[in-house]
Amino acid sequence: MFQVRQEPNCSTGGGSDTHFGLRVGSIFVILVGATCGALFPVLVNRSKRINIPGYVLEFAKYFGSGVIFSTAFIHLLSPALDAFNSPCLPDSWRSYPYVLALAMLSLFSLFLIEVIAFRWGTARLARPSLTQGLCSVPISPYEAHSTTFTEYETTNGHHHIHLEKGDEETASPSSKVGPDSAHAQFVSIAILEFGVVLHSVLIGLTLAVDEKFIILFVVLVFHQTFEGLGIGSRLALLKVDEKYNWVPIAGAFLYGFTTPVGIAAGLGVRTTYNPGTATASAVSGIMDAISAGILIYASLVELMAHDFLFNNEMLTASNKRLAFALGSMTLGAALMALLGKWA
Template sequence: MSSDSDDCSAVNNPDTYLHLRIASVFIVLVCATAGTLFPVLARRSKWLHVPKSVFDFAKYFGSGVIIATAFIHLLSPGLEELSSPCLSPGWSEYPYALALCLLSIFSIFIVELIAFRWGTSKLAKLGLRHDPHGHYTGSHAAHGPEGTQTPPKESASDVEEQRHHHHGHSHGELSHLDDSAAAQIVGIAILEFGVLLHSVLIGLTLAVDEGFKILFVVIVFHQTFEGLGLGSRLAFIKLPPQYNYVPILAAIIYGLSTPVGIAVGLGLRSSYNPGSATASIVSGVLDSLSAGILIYTGLVELLAHEFLFNKEMMNSSNGRLVYALGTMLLGCGLMALLGKWA
């Protein structure tokens, strides 16, 4: 009992590999930012002609990475942290990690449902139509295209709007663009929020962990793969010109998240004990909530809307479908394998 108590209160973070730990701030920053920014900038570049197949690979590979991250790198640590022997017995009387994950899933669903209904109402007042899967209003568009979109039928009011379009955007169209952009930005924020919390926490762990070398290599691959998945989603969102900076800003923020966690961990290494009750509760709660966000995003926004609700995918050849599924499973498998070390 006394040994457990010492482990929960003692701070014994090693100073080994201190120079490499400091260098890891910049190495992870470069790898994570490059992995996230490359798809965004490559799609916008006029001279760098990246084949569409590369973007498709990154998109499906990234979907698998995000889903594996939710279960292996977030929910599993959340369960472990909230069942730590350093916590009071009350924490072991209920599966709090699973309950928080469930709370997160339903919270995100309710927020999206309200936003979808609000967006539908706004579009209806403008005389515009949407399809049942939110191609025009929902934040699903924040995660990439879902195939060909059926344009709304032209009514008399639409024809009148098109006539005015030759003299500039109508007020209704501008309002529609603003609403659509806002919905997509919310979608990006939801996805990135779940990823960022996890990235900061693994940065803290890397700064003080004894097995630094293995963890460092794993985290470099982890953040690069996860950044590639996020960047492939950011590259395909369609926003009005005044919001074109949003995907780049989101990519940069993601790239900074883990280095910030490492820097904070290095600054607090003399007083921070990752095994303490407070650290276990904070990490466990954040990991569990983040797991719920990425589970919902991965299964509903990515799997369902990339495959089941995607007319282009449903009508594609068997070969393309197998390729997409195989690429997604590859990303999932590699990220799940990295969970053996981190």
């Protein structure tokens, strides 16, 4: 028997329109799941009435790091490669590894942005009018977690740095510029959220018109909830001044709303949007590749390196605590990688 080759659907017509009522309902289901996942660590960390054991929040923190790490490779880089291999795209798109180049470009761009941001922030806080006598200027990431430096001015007008141990709490969050400062954490979470938001909008568009809606819907409920837990655990640890306490909550809601917005937009253009067309494949591949670079950088540098390699507390922790942290992160990465089998 001869097998009939199925031609790719490259037409500009709309995607699948089955289960329309359930697709509409998915907006609210994913909205609740994603928002609750992101808000839970933030609210629990602030609440004085809810007594959650510390190991639960530790688990959420490291589990979320694993989720984000796995998302970068399995749910972003792999779909980007598939999109650029679409038969609807001209052969010129496959003549160069554009996906890997775009991921590398976004990763390297973030590195440059952070270098510039830290240099600019350090230079501003080094001014006498801004330091107000106390400024934390870590020489290396290893010292940033256990050492602060007090700046004082000598009679000849030169500024010197005096090392002091254990004075982290005396400096206000806004006066620090090291890896644990409010400035550094804000940049880190902004990078992380930007990459996740791009990804969430794209998967929302796909869910709205994909033919395998039921399987994709079930998987994305878990996907967005787990990813929200990872974002929320980082938002909960964000050190901000009291007047900016709304920032972590706003970040959690922003994440929760992105996928439903993508679904709603997809349903609105379902009669004309086909994810298999050349334009859709190119746009999806480019956005996924850029997001993959962002999350690879964020997970390896901002999360894993700072949590384990540049953290004196973890470097000197007991083997039991280290095993718990690594096990939690591995579990998050493994579960998210497993979800990649269906979505």
